[in-house]
Amino acid sequence: MSGEAQAAAEYRNLAREYLSREEHPVFRKELEELLASGDEKDLADRFYTRLAFGTGGMRGVIGAGYNRMNPFTVSQATQGLANYIRKAVGLEAKPVVVIAYDSRRYSRLFAEEAAKVLCGNGIIVRLFPSLRPTPELSYAVRYFEATSGIVVTASHNPPEYNGYKVYWSDGGQIIAPHDSGIIEEVRNVTGSISRIPLESAMARGLFFEIGDAVDEAYLSMVAGCSLRPKLMEEKGKDLKVVYTPLHGSGLVPVEKSLSSMGIDVITVPEQREPDGNFPTVEYPNPEEASALKLAIELAQKEHADLVMATDPDSDRLGLAVPEDAECSSYRLLTGNQTGCLLADYIFSTRSELGRLPSDGAFVKTIVTTDLQRRIAESYGITTYDVLTGFKYIAAKIAAFEEGGRERFLFGGEESYGYLVTDKVRDKDAVSAAFMVAEMTLYHRSRGTSLLKRLEEIWERYGYFQELLVSRRFSGAEGVRKMADLMDSLRSRPMQQIAGLQVVEVADFLKGTRCDVEGHGLGKLELPSSNVLQFFLEGGSKVTVRPSGTEPKIKFYASVACEPELGLDEAKKLAGKRLAAVEETIDTLIGS
Template sequence: MNAEIARWIDRDPDANTRQELQALVKAQDTAALESRFKSRLAFGTAGLRGVVGAGPNRMNRLVIQETATGLAHYLKSQNAEAAAQGVVIGYDGRPDSRQFAIDSAAVLTAQGIKVYLTVRVAATPLVAYGVNHLGTAAGIVVTASHNPPQYNGFKVYWGNGAQIISPHDSGIAAEIDRAAQSDLQLMDLEDARQQGLLVWLDDGFYQSYRDTMKANPLLGNHTQPESISLAYTAMHGVGAEMAEALLADAGFSYVYSVAAQREPDGRFPTVNFPNPEEAGAMDRVIEEARAHGATLACANDPDADRFAVAVRQPDGEYQMLTGDQVGVLFGHYLLSRARPQQDLVGTTIVSSSLLQRIAKAAGARYYQTLTGFKWLTNIAMEQQSDAHQFLFAYEEALGYTVGSEVWDKDGLSALVAFAQMTAELATNGKTIWDQLEAIYRQHGLYLNAQRSIALDPAAPPVGDKLRSTPPTEIAGQSIASVDDLKHSRTTFADGRTETIDLPTSDVLIYHLDGGNRVVVRPSGTEPKLKCYYEVVEAFAGNETLASVQQRAQTSMASLIDEHQRSLDN
């Protein structure tokens, strides 16, 4: 390993990370060195993401340069026009992000590939938008999204504007491995600009996204925006300026930003974990909403691709909506507003089944994918047609896309759409809570939950165990059918089988009699099993929402408890 460390130090362009390694070598800190050199950060469909530091198993300038070199070689091997079409690059507000973006641009231009580089921080959806707007061969966002401050990442979009999927992930990874063994070439960015290989994306680019969203018919519901107010936080990320501009364009004048969290700050000083799903992360924006009596308390995550919202209740307190609740509200709302041929909606296998019910009632086209927005948008492009154009997709982890202007989750347009939906309801004397209850009364109350179980890394795969001795019931409920995505097959209780048209994945979905569901899948990044639960309860006559919710929560608690205990046996 000593030779590998010496070679790394010799190649590393960053004095800080060179010194970090030299200090560890001097201290003979074998454990720290092994942690940095035991493997390389794996490049996958989400690109790269990891802790910033020295060595191949960390995010640093050398890893970025090698990754960008691999991407450049792969692009040119796949697309003869890639050099001329170019690559758009944006970055978030973390301390190293701008430098990593500049390094990426220096590598790509040295390979003769034109680069469009944002002049300042940019929300992730702006870069996804920029791929199609500029007609580039790919896009790069330097961001670690909602991960803690010690992280950074390198996210790649393909020329269709969506996140990369197979085989591009493995193809790029192979080229990165080759680049790590080769000399690297970089071009000075001023030289690149003079040669026409670098275009700085200035205010005009940001304005073009703003104008596109303003012209989006799905964001054109200007029903008395003054009837509601909202508090907003960018959570120390990059969303505030554009979020406030889009809301102003839509006529929302009562918008209160959390000043302490408005400006980009990759240290995230006022939140323990900059993810709106984490406990406490929404505290500041809810305080802001309470101070103004606002209708909504809204948040984007630090790269503004996710959207979260808490809604004021009749007693004046605020309650977070789940990602599934926001998703079904959007589905119901957008299907009522879209053109008849714009009716393709989708979600993932672990998100609520309620969207499917809503789509069926509306006569719309519904599709389902594996987890991850890369699947939602790539599959949508495959499935849409002139007669069934894409409208909306969501995943329960707070990701939503409204229309096809951005082929990825976009927390900025979702913010505007949700505010417009709320304002329309308000003018009709209704609240978000009234609308949710109406949806539940029509289709049933769908309650979703997720739990994770730590696994022994040395233990046999849980999925294989469940396949070898399949359960016949879960929590006393008979299993009506099982979707086995590893073998692309649905097996019914009577022995019949059907083929599943989804990519293979180590996932088992148990559909229970009565409509409940359990999804079991191993985590792809750590030794744990993720379990997703869904309980469906119908309303009986004039039964109150509170009583149905209580029954659903009791049923959910029993389902989780008994299923988790069965996995321990």
């Protein structure tokens, strides 16, 4: 028998094994029909590997098989989580897990499967009765003083995906030592999975549906983020916002929080209702211009002051603002630009009102623009860089609390995630939308706009422009290609990028900083991660990072131009440099 035939036979054996463990009829039927069809390629993709439970939980295509999101893989992961909780906390402590889910296909089913397994292991579960934003799950973990939390979501991925993220007692996504401990327990789940029906769990005092009190507390917290509450109360009625939840979970909290201030919120009717098929967009991602197309068209008709979009689990916020007084055209803001405007508003307002603490701290990821660092430092605020992933921002907040030395003021990442409060420990599009509305009203009261303020920021601190290039690599061959590319960049680092000399290479996997000749420049203090950063002359940089949740590799480029150059010339130069950087990246990845 050839190697290919042996592999096909093994995949069929695994498929039969899966069928013996999967109880849901829809997923069983899907695989039974696939086996009957003889599609060996599809079968191989479902069984050549197992859907990995990593440091960010798990995310994958919905379907039958070990390499898919389905009731069995969710139950298996939850059994591992339950085993870890029982060892780390103990049932005598009466551990509690809060569960939320978004509008994706099978999200409610997967949430209930997780609840059945946790209750079957003697762990108390509090489940939201309908879809809720990811940031509200984070808030609820802290509200209930829970041991852990789960949110079923694939964030902004295409409709065929779903996912499962785990949180710990601080409300942040799991980090060391819990991440590795849970991963190990999930890998060790090979036998039976304990589960009980939710009706039985309720009768035994193990299962509870969450009532309205958490929603009310969360919305009260959002309103409490206001830095100028009187401005919102007096001028909110003068602001018109077009909003789209992109068929996701942001609808109720965003509408309620903004409307409570008298703001005229007009929600895109075609995208208002939750729908896991996301029929009006290719990707439900507020980073994509196409996702805001309907919202911008409605804004032009309504002459809206602001366009807002949240992704399906409402942790990311996208914005578009008018380019003229007639609102005939709108400009999309990048995640970095929105982050700069928020940092500028929060720090300057606190300074003006005498509420800027001497120990204030700002936290951003290593791929987020350094323009935000310049803004923070101009107000005497310490900036901390962390690895990509909001869980590291949450961990920094926890460290501030434990050490009692710094006070968190704001955090953000370039991928449209912001945190304007320490009451939530994940990016929060709901509270960020509330703060953006207040910021817009404030600048209007000064006779200016968000776009004009952004230009003022560039003129003062320098012009920064960023570029993100992503390339997807599917299947086992794609994983190998990504690994080969990272190995090549480590062994033969680039000497020049876009005509600019590389002056430093930071390898976060090895924890080293060196020049292009390999001479050591010091150690990195962040956790080990498969990331490379190339620092160029003049303050520009290029970061290379395989995604931790998707089969893709990402290149983040940032070009910096000093204020002395003048804004018009800086924009031209930055554009040319980024075009050259993109050419280099295309060559590397074989475009």
